[in-house]
Amino acid sequence: GYRARSAYKLKQLDEEADLFDSGDTVVDLGAAPGGWLQIAAEEVGESGTVVGVDLQRIDDFDDHDVETIRGDMTQERTRHYLREAIGERGADVVISDMAPNMTGEYSLDHARSVHLARQAFDVAEELLAPGGDFVVKVFQGEDLDAFREDVRDEFQYLRTVSPPASRDSSSEVYLVAKGLITAPVETGD
Numbered sequence: 001g002y003r004a005r006s007a008y009k010l011k012q013l014d015e016e017a018d019l020f021d022s023g024d025t026v027v028d029l030g031a032a033p034g035g036w037l038q039i040a041a042e043e044v045g046e047s048g049t050v051v052g053v054d055l056q057r058i059d060d061f062d063d064h065d066v067e068t069i070r071g072d073m074t075q076e077r078t079r080h081y082l083r084e085a086i087g088e089r090g091a092d093v094v095i096s097d098m099a100p101n102m103t104g105e106y107s108l109d110h111a112r113s114v115h116l117a118r119q120a121f122d123v124a125e126e127l128l129a130p131g132g133d134f135v136v137k138v139f140q141g142e143d144l145d146a147f148r149e150d151v152r153d154e155f156q157y158l159r160t161v162s163p164p165a166s167r168d169s170s171s172e173v174y175l176v177a178k179g180l181i182t183a184p185v186e187t188g189d
């Protein structure tokens with residue numbers, strides 16, 4: 001079994017968007033308790049690499065080789081550890097299921113969600129190899145369109161998905177962005 005029902009959401013997203021290949025390096029942000037890590041580890045296989053980050057401790061896996069970092073993704077320190085874990089080769093896929101603690105105040109929860117999603121976007125731009133893919137959860141609201149446009153600019157393809165497995169919390173959507181575009185290096189002429 002999986003550690004979280006959210007595992008099925010990632011399974012669906014992978015089936016629709018073909019995110020993972022055998023041997024891929026995957027970064028999972030907001031990874032506790034580890035349902036997405038289990039799916040990613042299954043999909044990339046033993047030749048792949050999976051690194052998960054969360055504020056919360058993530059229990060070790062018996063059957064999967066997954067590296068975990070405990071930390072706050074809004075802090076540079078955590079991003080430093082993540083950068084070290086990934087190394088020069090870069091990541092093939094960055095996925096983020098990060099969510100703020102809900103206050104029940106809709107606009108505040110939305111704003112915090114977009115803030116976390118933007119942190120994930122920064123990490124994706126920094127760590128993804130050219131052509132890499134990015135999936136991020138974000139709560140719907142007034143700032144979603146601007147965020148979506150910013151992500152769209154950097155990838156070849158972007159879709160907004162509301163997986164059936166998340167129908168119960170109707171305000172969340174996943175942006176699925178494929179193919180990071182890496183600008184050609186300026187030659188100065």
Ligand code: SAM
Pocket residue numbers: 003004006007029030031032033034035036037053054055056071072073074097098099100116
């Ligand atoms: N995808 C996970 C799974 O399948 O098990 C479930 C993730 S849960 C919906 C959201 C997670 O985001 C929480 O575990 C929370 O601690 C984490 N989170 C929220 N803010 C964070 C931050 N600033 N840095 C790291 N993790 C964060």
